[in-house]
Amino acid sequence: MPTSDPSLCAVYARGVEKVYVTGDTQVVALRGADLEVNCGEIVMLVGPSGCGKTSFISIIAGLLARNAGALEVFGQDPQLLSTEARTAWRLRNVGFVFQQFNLIPTLTIAENVAIPLILQGSDRRTAVARASELLERVGLGGRERSSPTRLSGGQQQRVAIARALINAPRILVCDEPTSALDGATGQRVMELVAAAGRAPDRAVIVVSHDDRIYHLADRIIHMDDGRVDRIETPSQHKSHA
Amino acid sequence: MYTFALKMLFGDSARFYGMLLGLAFSTLLISQQASIFVGIMSRTFGFITDTPGPDLWIVDPAQRFLDDNKPLRSTAVQRVQGIAGIAWAVPLYKGLLVVNLPDGKRQMSQIIGIDDASLIAAPPFMIEGSVTDLRKPDAIIVDERATRREFKMERPPEGGEPRPLRVGDTLELNDRRAEVVGICKATQTFQSQPVIYTTFHRASQYAPRERRQVTMILAKLEPGAEKEVVRTAIAEQTGLSAYSSQEFIDKTLGYWMRETGIPINFGTAIVLGFFVGVAVAGQMFYNFVLDNLKYFGAMKAMGASRGVLLRMVSLQALTIAILGFGVGIGITSSFGLMIPGERLAFRMTWQIPLIAAFAVTLICTASAALGMWRVLRLDPADVFQG
Numbered sequence: 001m002p003t004s005d006p007s008l009c010a011v012y013a014r015g016v017e018k019v020y021v022t023g024d025t026q027v028v029a030l031r032g033a034d035l036e037v038n039c040g041e042i043v044m045l046v047g048p049s050g051c052g053k054t055s056f057i058s059i060i061a062g063l064l065a066r067n068a069g070a071l072e073v074f075g076q077d078p079q080l081l082s083t084e085a086r087t088a089w090r091l092r093n094v095g096f097v098f099q100q101f102n103l104i105p106t107l108t109i110a111e112n113v114a115i116p117l118i119l120q121g122s123d124r125r126t127a128v129a130r131a132s133e134l135l136e137r138v139g140l141g142g143r144e145r146s147s148p149t150r151l152s153g154g155q156q157q158r159v160a161i162a163r164a165l166i167n168a169p170r171i172l173v174c175d176e177p178t179s180a181l182d183g184a185t186g187q188r189v190m191e192l193v194a195a196a197g198r199a200p201d202r203a204v205i206v207v208s209h210d211d212r213i214y215h216l217a218d219r220i221i222h223m224d225d226g227r228v229d230r231i232e233t234p235s236q237h238k239s240h241a
Numbered sequence: 242m243y244t245f246a247l248k249m250l251f252g253d254s255a256r257f258y259g260m261l262l263g264l265a266f267s268t269l270l271i272s273q274q275a276s277i278f279v280g281i282m283s284r285t286f287g288f289i290t291d292t293p294g295p296d297l298w299i300v301d302p303a304q305r306f307l308d309d310n311k312p313l314r315s316t317a318v319q320r321v322q323g324i325a326g327i328a329w330a331v332p333l334y335k336g337l338l339v340v341n342l343p344d345g346k347r348q349m350s351q352i353i354g355i356d357d358a359s360l361i362a363a364p365p366f367m368i369e370g371s372v373t374d375l376r377k378p379d380a381i382i383v384d385e386r387a388t389r390r391e392f393k394m395e396r397p398p399e400g401g402e403p404r405p406l407r408v409g410d411t412l413e414l415n416d417r418r419a420e421v422v423g424i425c426k427a428t429q430t431f432q433s434q435p436v437i438y439t440t441f442h443r444a445s446q447y448a449p450r451e452r453r454q455v456t457m458i459l460a461k462l463e464p465g466a467e468k469e470v471v472r473t474a475i476a477e478q479t480g481l482s483a484y485s486s487q488e489f490i491d492k493t494l495g496y497w498m499r500e501t502g503i504p505i506n507f508g509t510a511i512v513l514g515f516f517v518g519v520a521v522a523g524q525m526f527y528n529f530v531l532d533n534l535k536y537f538g539a540m541k542a543m544g545a546s547r548g549v550l551l552r553m554v555s556l557q558a559l560t561i562a563i564l565g566f567g568v569g570i571g572i573t574s575s576f577g578l579m580i581p582g583e584r585l586a587f588r589m590t591w592q593i594p595l596i597a598a599f600a601v602t603l604i605c606t607a608s609a610a611l612g613m614w615r616v617l618r619l620d621p622a623d624v625f626q627g
Contacts, residue, residue, distance in 0.1 A: 063542055084546060091544020102539035106252020107245055116543050118242055163543075 009072070010171060010203030011037040011060055016069035018055045018226075029055040031226035032069065042197045042204040044214055047223035053207045054175060056223070060205065061094045061173045062086050074170050091119055095164030097174035097193065101156045103148035109159045110135060110144035116167040127166075134162040138192055154185030158192065165196050172197055174206040183212055190216050211237075242545070246553035249533060250560060256529050257561070263522030264565020264601055265572065270514025272573040272589065272597040278507035279593065280586030285497050286490045287428025288335070288353070291365045295459035296468065297483040299330070299475060304457075304482070306496035307489065308431070310336060312453035317479055321458050324474045326466030331356035334444040335456040337434065341413035342406075344396040350387070350435040352414065354444025362459055364438050370408055370423025375440050381412070382423040387435030414447040429586075515600050522565060523608035530554060530612030538619050550616050558609030566601045570594050 018030040030052045037043050045053045058064035059071065062078030071077055074093065078086050095116075103112045113131035118124060132144045138158040140151075148156055157177060164172055174193060178186030190206075190213040197204030206217070214220055215234045222229045232240070251257055283290075286307055289298070299321055301311035321330040334354030339347055355362040355375075363372040368385050375382060383392060383406060392406035406412075412419045419439070427436045439447070445454045460483070462471060472483045484492060498504050530537075537550050577587045 061542070087541070087544055087546050090542065094544075096539070096542055098539065100535070102535055104245070104249060104533075104536045106249050111245060111248070115242075115245070115540060115545075118245075119540070119544050119549065124244060 044217040052226040095169035099176040265568035267518025268569020274510040276589040280588035284431040297460040299458040306493040326471040328461040330460040332455040354441040357440040364425030366426040374422035380422040382438040384436040526608040558605040562605035
C-alpha cells in the first residue's frame with residue numbers, strides 16, 4: 001500500500017486540478033485528483049475517455065501545468081522549475097513511451113534510441129553504442145541500422161521503450177503503449193516495461209484501456225470525471241470483472 | 242542532434258529534392274534575369290567603357306544619355322582646349338547612318354568618327370588591320386560581329402558562297418564610298434546596330450550636312466588638375482556639361498532606369514522568381530517542419546530545449562538554402578558561359594549572386610521562422626494526444 005509520506009513516494013499528488021480555457025469555454029479535466037505511487041511500483045491508470053488520464057500523466061511528467069493541488073515527483077514539484085529547468089528535469093528523470101511510438105523515420109533505430117543520451121550531452125558515437133546495447137536487451141540486436149519503417153508495430157514499440165530507458169529515468173510514463181499492438185506483442189512489450197520499472201528508485205505509470213495487461217500492474221487506479229474513483233489490485237479487478 | 246537534423250532533412254528525399262529544386266529555380270530566375278538585365282543595361286553605355294582614354298565627356302547640358310545626341314558647335318572644341326587644366330580635347334562624331342552593301346542590302350549602322358590626328362577613342366581591340374589604317378582614303382573599321390551578321394555578303398562581288406565582310410571590301414555610307422581597312426571588337430550597342438569607326442572628318446562627310454557636327458568632346462585633364470575646377474570652368478566658359486566616364490555611365494543608366502519600362506519588366510521576372518521560391522520552396526520547408534512537428538514535440542517532451550530545437554530547424558533551413566542557392570547559381574553561371582554572349586546580353590556582376598543569396602536566405606529564414614514559431618508554441622503534452 002502507498003505511504004502518505006511524500007518524501008517516500010515516487011509520485012505524490014493531492015487535489016490536482018486542471019482546467020483548459022479556450023476563449024469563453026472552460027473544460028475541467030481534473031477535479032482534485034489524488035495519487036501516490038511508491039518506488040518500484042507499476043500502476044495502471046484506467047478509465048473512460050475524457051476522464052483526465054492523459055492530463056494527469058502530462059502534469060506528473062512535467063509537460064503540463066496544473067491549476068491547483070500539490071505534486072511531488074521524487075521530491076520535486078516540476079511546476080516550481082523554470083521552463084528550461086523543467087525541460088532538463090524531464091531529460092534526467094522522465095522516460096516516455098508514446099501511443100504512436102514517435103520514432104523518426106529518417107534515423108536508424110539506434111539513432112532514435114540514442115536521442116535522450118545525446119540531449120544529455122553524450123557524443124553521438126557513445127550514445128549510439130549504448131543504444132545498440134539496449135536494443136540487444138529488448139530483442140532487437142543486429143537491427144541497429146534498420147529504419148523504424150521496416151519494423152513491425154511491436155518492434156517499433158520496443159525501440160520506443162529502449163529510447164525511454166536509455167537515460168535510466170526514475171519514472172516511466174507510458175500512454176497506451178499496447179493500443180497499436182496485438183495481444184501477444186502487447187504482452188511482451190509490457191513485460192519489458194514492467195521489468196524496467198521494478199527497481200527501488202523507479203516507478204512506472206501506464207495509461208491503458210487494454211485490460212489484457214492489467215495483471216502486470218501492482219495497482220490499478222480507476223479515474224472518472226477528473227478524479228481517482230477507486231484503486232484495485234489486479235486480482236480485485238479480475239474478480240470484479 | 243545537428244547530424245540528426247540533417248538526416249531528417251536529407252532522409253525525406255521527395256521533399257528535400259522539391260525544396261532544392263524550388264530554391265535552385267528561384268535562384269536561377271532571380272540571377273539569370275538580373276544578369277540579362279545588367280547585360281542589356283551595360284550595352285547602353287558600352288561605348289563609354291570601350292573608350293578608356295578621356296577623363297571628361299563634354300556634352301550639351303540637355304543631353305540625357307549617351308545616345309541622346311545634341312550636336313555642338315565645332316568651335317566648342319577649341320574653347321575647351323583653351324581651358325586651364327585641359328591637356329587635350331578632341332571632337333567625336335557619333336550617329337546613325339544607312340550603309341549600302343555590295344549585294345544591295347541596306348543597314349542602319351552606328352558611325353563613330355574619332356579625332357583624325359590623335360585617333361583618340363579608337364576601337365579598343367583590333368582583330369585585323371591597324372587603327373592607323375584609318376588614315377588611308379575612305380577607310381573604315383568594322384565591328385567583327387557585324388561582319389558575320391548584318392554585313393555578311395550573301396552574294397559576294399567575286400561570286401561564290403556567302404561570306405563575312407572582310408578587309409578590302411567596300412561599302413557605301415550615305416552614297417559615299419568606304420573601304421574596310423580593319424576589323425575590331427566592340428561592345429554590342431543597345432539596339433544591336435553594327436558599329437563602324439572612321440575619322441571625325443570623314444564621318445562628317447558621310448553624315449547629312451548639318452551646321453553642328455560635333456556630337457561630344459572628349460578631354461583629358463592635365464596632371465594635378467582638379468576635375469571639379471575644370472568642370473566648373475567648362476560650364477562657365479562654354480555652357481557645356483562635363484562628366485567623368487563613371488558619371489556619364491550613371492547618367493545614361495539613370496535615364497534608362499527612370500524613363501523606360503525595362504527595369505519594371507525585368508523586375509517583374511525577378512520578383513516572380515522570388516515568389517516561386519516562396520511558393521514552392523518556402524511552403525515545402527514549412528510543410529517539412531509541420532510534418533516533423535510530432536517528432537520535435539516528442540524530443541521536447543524527452544527534454545530537448547527550445548534552443549536545441551531552434552538550432553536544428555535553423556541548420557535545416559541554412560543547409561537547404563546553401564544547396565539550393567549553389568545549384569541555382571551554378572546553373573545560371575553555366576548558362577552564361579555556354580550561351581554565346583553576342584545575342585544574349587548576360588553579365589553577372591558580383592552583386593547578383595549576393596542579391597540571389599539574400600533572396601534565398603529571406604525565403605528560408607521566413608519559412609524557418611514560421612516553422613520555428615510552431616516549434617516554440619508546441620506543447621510537449623500534445624504528443625500524448627496522438
